[in-house]
Amino acid sequence: MDQPVRFDMGSELWLLLEKLATFTEGTEATGGVTRLLYTQPWKEAQAFLAETMTEAGLDVRFDKVGNLFGRLQGSNPDVPVILTGSHIDTVRNGGKLDGAYGIMGGIAALKYLKETHGTPIHTLEVVSFCEEEGSRFPIAYWGSGNVTGLFDPHSGQELLDVEGTSLQSAMEASGFGLRGQPDCKRGDLGAFVELHIEQGVILERMAKQIGIVEAIVGQRRYSVSLRGEANHAGTTPMNMRSDAMACAAEMIVRLELLAARAAALVATVGRIQAAPNIPNVIPGTVEFTLDIRHDNEGTLSWFCDYLFQEYEDIANRRGLGLAITPWLATTPVPMDRSLAEQIEQVCGKLSLSHRRMFSGAGHDAQLFSPICPTAMIFVPSKAGISHSPDEYSSPEQLSDGVSVLASLLYEMAYEEQAT
Amino acid sequence: MDQPVRFDMGSELWLLLEKLATFTEGTEATGGVTRLLYTQPWKEAQAFLAETMTEAGLDVRFDKVGNLFGRLQGSNPDVPVILTGSHIDTVRNGGKLDGAYGIMGGIAALKYLKETHGTPIHTLEVVSFCEEEGSRFPIAYWGSGNVTGLFDPHSGQELLDVEGTSLQSAMEASGFGLRGQPDCKRGDLGAFVELHIEQGVILERMAKQIGIVEAIVGQRRYSVSLRGEANHAGTTPMNMRSDAMACAAEMIVRLELLAARAAALVATVGRIQAAPNIPNVIPGTVEFTLDIRHDNEGTLSWFCDYLFQEYEDIANRRGLGLAITPWLATTPVPMDRSLAEQIEQVCGKLSLSHRRMFSGAGHDAQLFSPICPTAMIFVPSKAGISHSPDEYSSPEQLSDGVSVLASLLYEMAYEEQAT
Structure with a gap:
């Protein structure tokens, strides 16, 4: 040949x-x-x-x-x-x-x-x-x-x-x-x-x-769990809320922004669950998943550390409880x-x-x-x-x-x- | 007396x-x-x-x-x-x-x-x-x-x-x-x-x-439905996504920001549902509810009109389909x-x-x-x-x-x- x-x-x-x-x-x-x-x-x-x-x-x-x-x-x-x-x-x-x-x-x-x-x-x-x-x-x-x-x-x-x-x-x-x-x-x-x-x-x-x-790529997967206060959607002023949904939204937006800055990294929130998940009640808890992938282990670690520091800041500022549970990590x-x-x-x-x-x-x-x-x-x-x-x-x-x-x-x- | x-x-x-x-x-x-x-x-x-x-x-x-x-x-x-x-x-x-x-x-x-x-x-x-x-x-x-x-x-x-x-x-x-x-x-x-x-x-x-x-207060309730593309969380680069979850998150953050600026208005996303809602798949569709209340009908109308114009801009910029369905309105x-x-x-x-x-x-x-x-x-x-x-x-x-x-x-x- x-x-x-x-x-x-x-x-x-x-x-x-x-x-x-x-x-x-x-x-x-x-x-x-x-x-x-x-x-x-x-x-x-x-x-x-x-x-x-x-x-x-x-x-x-x-x-x-x-x-x-x-x-x-x-x-x-x-x-x-x-x-x-x-x-x-x-x-x-x-x-x-x-x-x-x-x-x-x-x-x-x-x-x-x-x-x-x-x-x-x-x-x-x-x-x-x-x-x-x-x-x-x-x-x-x-x-x-x-x-x-x-x-x-x-x-x-x-x-x-x-x-x-x-x-x-x-x-x-x-x-x-x-x-x-x-x-x-x-x-x-x-x-x-x-x-x-x-x-x-x-x-x-x-x-x-x-x-x-x-x-x-290496993969990291996490569950992020937010604990705020379920309250009446009509009687709770915006500045008196511990809204787990609004907190989750801010975190998801932040994730997307940071991922776009880190070349070739992908980050996904594929699953979300709010409770009580009723239109006229401020969600007291929200749980969502993170799927983060990159070809470099150092970048993966750096990204997750940086992200989670930001997540802590966001949760603290909003007065919500935050738990991040890892459940998969491959290099x-x-x-x-x-x-x-x-x-x-x-x-x-x-x-x-x-x-x-x-x-x-x-x-x-x-x-x-x-x-x-x-x-x-x-x-x-x-x-x-x-x-x-x-x-x-x-x-x-x-x-x-x-x-x-x-x-x-x-x-x-x-x-x-x-x- | x-x-x-x-x-x-x-x-x-x-x-x-x-x-x-x-x-x-x-x-x-x-x-x-x-x-x-x-x-x-x-x-x-x-x-x-x-x-x-x-x-x-x-x-x-x-x-x-x-x-x-x-x-x-x-x-x-x-x-x-x-x-x-x-x-x-x-x-x-x-x-x-x-x-x-x-x-x-x-x-x-x-x-x-x-x-x-x-x-x-x-x-x-x-x-x-x-x-x-x-x-x-x-x-x-x-x-x-x-x-x-x-x-x-x-x-x-x-x-x-x-x-x-x-x-x-x-x-x-x-x-x-x-x-x-x-x-x-x-x-x-x-x-x-x-x-x-x-x-x-x-x-x-x-x-x-x-x-x-x-x-x-008067109340408005809506369902917001976003249609993007469900795709693999690992193989789809950030700039090639039509991620309904990221879009929803941006909209929820925007809602909270606008509501905080409109005195005495309250706005809540109480329910959210993503599909397929699997950790390693980019959500193709997300549906969430809006509950918006204020004591002035004009403010309510103005707020919703303004918000929905922003929602259209966000959906267009991201290339997602958007449908907003009203299901309750009281003055x-x-x-x-x-x-x-x-x-x-x-x-x-x-x-x-x-x-x-x-x-x-x-x-x-x-x-x-x-x-x-x-x-x-x-x-x-x-x-x-x-x-x-x-x-x-x-x-x-x-x-x-x-x-x-x-x-x-x-x-x-x-x-x-x-x-």
Whole structure:
């Protein structure tokens, strides 16, 4: 391959993704996909993927927790494996592309490489991780976490779904987690590359075809609880109020202002609850959530410290009680710099417009970053919609992402690496 | 009565109010009172009041809708009747004083006047209005509205409670609304004076014993509906959002700021609802209520027009859809100026500290203002709490209000009026 090639395999990929979307709980009237870990639709989807991998000429195997691998054996057994893929599970009533695209795109890339270039030097594998979303059990990244050794595959006894079934027993019922099944943790990986839809609006609004992820943001989530005085809306003068709603509004406005000043930081109040929540009563209490994300841990810490100092000042000035409770904190995860540069060059060779960016959402890739060079390739999402039946990227956009992935994997696995 | 007298009848009044509070639906664990129109506790309460009026030496009668009157006949049949009183119904789980105090205080005043001064020139009456709160049927001021002729006593066929019972049939089942019963509408009234707890914090915070109402505020209520775009909290940069929550917060802050500038205006956002109301999703829609009150109709109109122009600007700047739906509008009701001055003088003579003020809540008095000189006397409410089992005014505070009422009624009914 002297010149990288831009495929036109959008329609073939689309048909496979449509077929994969039929493995869903019930028949969602909305056209959404609900495929939760270790359920019947999940089993059938993994079986369909195994079949698709076999047809693509890959050697197929499952590991102990149900991660599915398709392997294209390389000629040199002494060099590490290059892995691509994403997750097969979905949120409830999710879309056809989140996760699924990275698997099906990976299969398409490996199929193309095998058919066009034969045996690579490095072994190439595509993985369908069993779980990433945390939709059924109170744990996320169960698939990649087991591959990278973050999780113990036997730690699912205490993790219960809403019906009281443990992860361990659900795993066993679907044929996994059994004695003698191959271990999950891999020590042979040289790189991980994840192809994914953006799930955001940036590429679409900036009219770019490919997003190259520099880092996956760190997240902080908090509940902010304000305690004022519920009083009569008519008989309490403005200067005699301890209005929890007015206080919350001032805090939300302040959050937005500060976030706009901190480059690339996002901050959201997604949930609010006032009490008693009656039109003619001044709210005595208001509780709202904060979701704050940035790619730099120092900036995240600085921002939250500064914000909460302001929140204390606001609450004190208004005479309200304030409690801020943290309930989630993840640190930012950098992607590999030289892989990102290589993707950038590939995009140039393929004449695909591109943009460095952060991932504002979590991904399997963040589990691999500590153990091997890791990269993520994004394609545009229509209107940024995801986790919804309306999730959409065009066949051409999906195809472009696979072209980039295949070209990158070619360079990584088929070309002699300068050492 | 050369000098007005300040009674000490707090403990007697308190016992009667405690007894009246026992006529309630169920036995509220909270100590609250639930006495809805035409229910068994309501009937028993009215019967107890009739008995109390009789013991006070008053002639007792009910009108067609169940308003109860106690009459102290005057010597001159050609001069109009002077009426005092309030309502016997409550909100659900309300307090012992709202309404009840004005009736029991009126009985106490008339009893005192009869015992001390005998027959007045003007006939004095105390009324226990059957209904004011609108707690059972979708109508408020059913009692005073029938006395003043605003309502037709036979118009209750279509008004249903939550169980589907019509006001008309509930009225008949409790022995009212029947043929031959005396009409409600009065043409013989010369004045109406209502004694009431403040239900607000002003008197307590200002350390005043008596409030003299200059006007009952007009009210406007609206629903404000914002339509933005629900999007991923992590993948949507701050400058690409149509965040309905941030927009609502800016509007609420603006409301508070404008209200603080408009003297004596109160404005409240009591209820808010965001959707989807999930921590990691930017709210696509937010709906909140506005409750805006002032004693001047022009100020109310100006304020709302100005506010809504700003709301349009804010929504436009942020690219959100805005709908403002009005659902309640009442005009301010002035109380009689010369009666207010007379009350002020009475307070002076009784050495009671006092303050002119507005009523931020609606009252029966507002129905009388268009047909005869009308006044309201307030006593302090502890922490401004009302419509709650925690509603409280001390026996001494309640007694002071009755002293003012009795002195005023003495001047109005016993002294020859200059004409």
